Amino acid sequence: MTKTSPAPDQLRPAGRATRAAIEAAARVLFADRGFEGASVRAIAAEAGVDPALVIRHFGSKEALFLRTVDTSLGIGSVIEGPLETVGRRLVAYFLDPALPGLRKRFVALAQAAHHDQVREEMVRHTAETYVAPLVPRLTGEHRELRAALAVAQLAGLLNLLFVQEDPIVSGADPETVIAIYGDAIQRLLTPESAA
Amino acid sequence: MTKTSPAPDQLRPAGRATRAAIEAAARVLFADRGFEGASVRAIAAEAGVDPALVIRHFGSKEALFLRTVDTSLGIGSVIEGPLETVGRRLVAYFLDPALPGLRKRFVALAQAAHHDQVREEMVRHTAETYVAPLVPRLTGEHRELRAALAVAQLAGLLNLLFVQEDPIVSGADPETVIAIYGDAIQRLLTPESAA
DNA sequence: GTCTATAACCAGATAGAC
DNA sequence: GTCTATCTGGTTATAGAC
Numbered sequence: 237m238t239k240t241s242p243a244p245d246q247l248r249p250a251g252r253a254t255r256a257a258i259e260a261a262a263r264v265l266f267a268d269r270g271f272e273g274a275s276v277r278a279i280a281a282e283a284g285v286d287p288a289l290v291i292r293h294f295g296s297k298e299a300l301f302l303r304t305v306d307t308s309l310g311i312g313s314v315i316e317g318p319l320e321t322v323g324r325r326l327v328a329y330f331l332d333p334a335l336p337g338l339r340k341r342f343v344a345l346a347q348a349a350h351h352d353q354v355r356e357e358m359v360r361h362t363a364e365t366y367v368a369p370l371v372p373r374l375t376g377e378h379r380e381l382r383a384a385l386a387v388a389q390l391a392g393l394l395n396l397l398f399v400q401e402d403p404i405v406s407g408a409d410p411e412t413v414i415a416i417y418g419d420a421i422q423r424l425l426t427p428e429s430a431a
Numbered sequence: 432m433t434k435t436s437p438a439p440d441q442l443r444p445a446g447r448a449t450r451a452a453i454e455a456a457a458r459v460l461f462a463d464r465g466f467e468g469a470s471v472r473a474i475a476a477e478a479g480v481d482p483a484l485v486i487r488h489f490g491s492k493e494a495l496f497l498r499t500v501d502t503s504l505g506i507g508s509v510i511e512g513p514l515e516t517v518g519r520r521l522v523a524y525f526l527d528p529a530l531p532g533l534r535k536r537f538v539a540l541a542q543a544a545h546h547d548q549v550r551e552e553m554v555r556h557t558a559e560t561y562v563a564p565l566v567p568r569l570t571g572e573h574r575e576l577r578a579a580l581a582v583a584q585l586a587g588l589l590n591l592l593f594v595q596e597d598p599i600v601s602g603a604d605p606e607t608v609i610a611i612y613g614d615a616i617q618r619l620l621t622p623e624s625a626a
Numbered sequence: 627g628t629c630t631a632t633a634a635c636c637a638g639a640t641a642g643a644c
Numbered sequence: 645g646t647c648t649a650t651c652t653g654g655t656t657a658t659a660g661a662c
Binding site for chain 1: 538550554557573607
């Protein structure tokens with residue numbers, strides 16, 4: 237097993253600075269080039285340190301990724317809004333071109349999802365951040381399942397949009413996509429409010 | 432640029448045999464270990480040839496992947512069935528544990544989707560095999576968009592199920608998932624037949 | 627010419643000695 | 645903290661065998 241990296245507080249000033257530099261570089265490069273595209277060497281170079289130090293501090297590339305990349309994509313506030321309109325608001329949030337780096341961060345996450353450690357953390361995080369807050373607000377049967385499926389459905393759109401870059405959806409009128417797909421998600425969450 | 436590999440018909444017997452051996456090995460290993468997990472070297476070893484030959488014959492690992500892995504997951508016949516029940520039938524198809532290798536093939540595809548050549552081919556193939564046959568059978572507005580979104584929604588489930596291996600959905604009663612999610616897909620395709 | 631094999635190159639992740 | 649070494653992986657150069 238990998239030796240656990242020292243906790244930040246035990247490090248001397250130089251160590252803390254190095255660690256911070258690596259984290260900053262990793263944040264930039266992972267977002268910019270994705271998980272595979274950002275090499276440990278490149279991150280080290282960007283931070284001005286030796287590649288081996290990266291591993292020494294964080295244990296592995298995977299662990300570094302988990303420490304630096306925000307696995308939530310910032311939709312917490314969207315989910316907390318009015319339940320009756322959450323479907324459309326979620327879709328609208330991701331179709332908003334004013335959110336720079338969102339695409340790249342999603343792609344980085346999707347790539348990294350194939351690594352066990354990252355995948356497990358993502359599942360845990362999704363359950364905790366997306367599904368759990370929704371469940372108590374739902375009514376009817378299979379509340380947890382429906383919340384999980386709604387999140388999955390949203391992920392399907394993001395995949396089409398950001399990974400596949402499908403021309404049909406990318407080229408469609410955003411309002412139309414929001415209406416059609418948003419309502420579809422909404423019906424999973426609040427079936428009784430069907431239009 | 433890479434020199435184009437020779438067309439199969441121009442090869443001499445020895446070449447054709449080698450090519451076939453590589454293809455067979457690639458099919459097995461890609462399905463078994465995914466795109467990243469199956470190294471060119473491992474494929475070559477399995478085929479009993481030199482790694483360099485793999486590239487010589489197929490140009491690149493990506494190209495080999497495209498030649499050997501079935502990008503359709505065999506849902507053609509499902510889509511061709513009755514339109515009014517296609518949503519549930521699609522979900523049921525993928526929840527059927529009797530289809531061995533389905534999960535692994537999907538994971539391999541998902542991994543390889545991050546490579547440009549493969550991604551483009553997948554988009555093209557999806558449009559041609561899934562979306563195109565559906566569109567003329569739909570009625571109402573935004574038929575192409577709705578078909579694309581339905582496919583995306585299905586992909587979301589597959590991702591949750593096969594990549595994330597989410598315990599909520601994996602542990603849920605298949606019939607319930609089929610009903611809830613299948614109907615959600617169905618409503619994108621035939622909104623008028625809402626239950 | 628058309629294969630095939632050997633070696634080599636370059637990049638990546640990580641372990642271990644200092 | 646740093647550097648070097650090792651291992652694995654994709655790919656290319658090149659020269660020999662058919």
